[in-house]
Amino acid sequence: MTFDLHHYIMILIGTVLVNNIVLVKILGLCPFMGVSKKLEASIGMAGATAFVLSIGSMTSWGINHYLLEPNGLVYLRTLSFIVIIAGVVQFTEMVMEKNFPPLHQALGIFLPLITTNCAVLGIPLLNAQSSHSFLESLFFGMGGAVGFSMVLILFASMRERLEAADVPAVFKGSAIAMVTASLMSLAFMGFAGLDKY
Amino acid sequence: MLTALYIMLGLALVLGIMLGISALLFKVEGDPLVARIDAILPQTQCGQCGYPGCKPYATAIAKGEADINHCPPGGDAGARELADLMGVEYKPLNAEHGLPKPKAVAFIDENTCIGCTLCIQACPVDAILGAAKHMHTIIASECTGCELCLAPCPVDCITMEPVAETPDNWKWKYPVIPIKAMPADKSRLIMNSIIQFASKLLLGQTADLLIHKFHGGVHRRGHKQLSTTLPIAKLAIPQACSALRQHVGYIPKVKSTSR
Numbered sequence: 001m002t003f004d005l006h007h008y009i010m011i012l013i014g015t016v017l018v019n020n021i022v023l024v025k026i027l028g029l030c031p032f033m034g035v036s037k038k039l040e041a042s043i044g045m046a047g048a049t050a051f052v053l054s055i056g057s058m059t060s061w062g063i064n065h066y067l068l069e070p071n072g073l074v075y076l077r078t079l080s081f082i083v084i085i086a087g088v089v090q091f092t093e094m095v096m097e098k099n100f101p102p103l104h105q106a107l108g109i110f111l112p113l114i115t116t117n118c119a120v121l122g123i124p125l126l127n128a129q130s131s132h133s134f135l136e137s138l139f140f141g142m143g144g145a146v147g148f149s150m151v152l153i154l155f156a157s158m159r160e161r162l163e164a165a166d167v168p169a170v171f172k173g174s175a176i177a178m179v180t181a182s183l184m185s186l187a188f189m190g191f192a193g194l195d196k197y
Numbered sequence: 198m199l200t201a202l203y204i205m206l207g208l209a210l211v212l213g214i215m216l217g218i219s220a221l222l223f224k225v226e227g228d229p230l231v232a233r234i235d236a237i238l239p240q241t242q243c244g245q246c247g248y249p250g251c252k253p254y255a256t257a258i259a260k261g262e263a264d265i266n267h268c269p270p271g272g273d274a275g276a277r278e279l280a281d282l283m284g285v286e287y288k289p290l291n292a293e294h295g296l297p298k299p300k301a302v303a304f305i306d307e308n309t310c311i312g313c314t315l316c317i318q319a320c321p322v323d324a325i326l327g328a329a330k331h332m333h334t335i336i337a338s339e340c341t342g343c344e345l346c347l348a349p350c351p352v353d354c355i356t357m358e359p360v361a362e363t364p365d366n367w368k369w370k371y372p373v374i375p376i377k378a379m380p381a382d383k384s385r386l387i388m389n390s391i392i393q394f395a396s397k398l399l400l401g402q403t404a405d406l407l408i409h410k411f412h413g414g415v416h417r418r419g420h421k422q423l424s425t426t427l428p429i430a431k432l433a434i435p436q437a438c439s440a441l442r443q444h445v446g447y448i449p450k451v452k453s454t455s456r
Contacts, residue, residue, distance in 0.1 A: 039387065040284060043394050063208070071200050080208055087212040094223040101230040102284055105259070157387060 008139045014195035015143025021119045022151045023185040028119025031110055032152055033177060041106040042156035046149035048092050048107070052114050053123055053148065056085045057141025060124035061134055074128075081124045082115070089115045119148055155184065230259045237278045239270040242321035243343030245295045250321060258283065269295040270342070301357040302340040303347070307332050309354035316346035316355060 021027050028049075035045040060081045068076055093111050097104045104111065114120055123144045127137040158180055167176050226232075234255035241251070246267035248254040257263035258279065265279040266288040273290065280287040290297065305316075305325075312330040317323075324340040327333030347355050360366065 040390060043391060047394065067204050067208075071204070073201050073204065076201055076205065080205065083205070083208055083212060087216060090216055091219055094219055098223045098225050098229070101228075101233070102282070105230060106284075153387075153391075 008135065010195050011136060011139045012143045012146075015140055016147040016150065017188070017191040018193075018195045020147045020151060020188050020191075021123065021144045022148055023181075023188040025122070026185075027122045028117050028148060030113065031117060032155065032181070033174065035107065035110050036152060036156040036159050036177070038106070039153070039156045039160055041103075042152050044096075044100070044103040044107055045110060046152045048096065048111060049114055049117065049120065049152075050145035050149050052085065052088050052092055053120055053145040054138070054141050055088050056081070056120055057123050057127055057137050057144070058134075059084050059088070061127060061132070061137040064124075064128045065134075077125065077128055078121070081121060085120055085124075086115045119144065151184070151188075155181065158184075228256075228259060231255045233282060234258050234279065237271070237275060237282065238268060239275065239341075241270045241341035241343045243270060243341070243345060244321075245269050245343075247294065264288065264291065266291045267294045269297045272297040300360045301342045302337045302360060303335050303342070303344070303355050304358045305333050305335055306354040306356070307334065309352050311352055313351060315349040315351065319345045319349045321345060 015021065019025060022029065022032050031045055031049065036042050063080055063084065064077060068074055068080065089112060092114070093104070096107075096111065123141050124137075127140055132140055159177060162176055162180065165176075171179065231252070232255075235252055238251040238255055244250065246254045246263070248257055248263070254263060254268065258265060265283060265285065266276045267290075268275055268279075269290060271279075276290055277287050303324075310327075310332050312327060312332060314327065314329050314333070316333060317325045317327060321343060322339055322341055324336045325333055325346065326336060342357065342360075344357060347357070
């Protein structure tokens, strides 16, 4: 089997832009809305989630391929993936508390909540569903991570500007954020079909 | 059925062992943020910030309860450093907590002292020596200049004496050149913070090592003596030379830094 670079680049473009995990698949909305108020915190969150997503998609591929499928235990996917993700998140939190204490403080409760982030669980499940190979799931996971980080940072920069905007009283706060997010989602629909060539 | 149980058990066991090991590797003593804030504070324990000491104030800053500009002894430089650490905007010192004063130590006029021990009880750093109905005196090297002993003295025999400049505490008076901030370019700021974060993430603490700590490099505070104690390069001894006097340059005493 030769290494088909074109195929992997298409997977990357597909997950980053066309099927963006947040804006098109509508997964992982809680950190997208919760941690996007400050740019710095959102960059930290993006880094942490990207790390967990990449590691999580690799390890869960291994578990799925070597443990669950040979034994006919496909029904254990969700459960075992959550266990793995919880472990990786705990590890990330330890590293962050030691090395970046201000960032750890800024992320607060959202850091352990990566465990229940649907994007982080969704990517390994989608990987297993479409029976990706190891490299494919790695690229799928990295693409999801890059897509999530990019959209989160873009959205946070936009919300910092929204703070200064003259918003009608009824739309203030989460409402205008939702409207902005949906407009972003519409914009990302424009990428549809980019991965077909 | 049993295989499922075994697999989940094995998974949990492996993860548990790995997490246990990494918990030992990445152990954090206390709250690292509080310790870092506390290191910046001047440790006068004067309570001018409204908290009973430097550590409680540091804890309050870390929790986000207190602002960074409540410490007059720390001065402007302290507020700037705190703003830097906490990632917030610098604010000038809040005047209602007092204004920075030149460093001073308390002095007890021993002719007037009645030996009431009230000042000993007030001193946060145990810098006053004495006993009931015996004359008290201040251990000048321990006194932080917090002025907490002034108020309880019934005979007002304690005064604050400014610390005289001695060769031990004298510092170079560098010319101060104000640095103008470049016009804020938002996109550049964002890119900068991304790059900084990425390099921190990739290199971790080695980034510090690469920029500041190598011999002959640009050293920041705390690593200044790295290049002064060792020659940057060694020259071969020339064949013929007239020895005048061995001279290795100025070697400062390396003080053990607590940070």
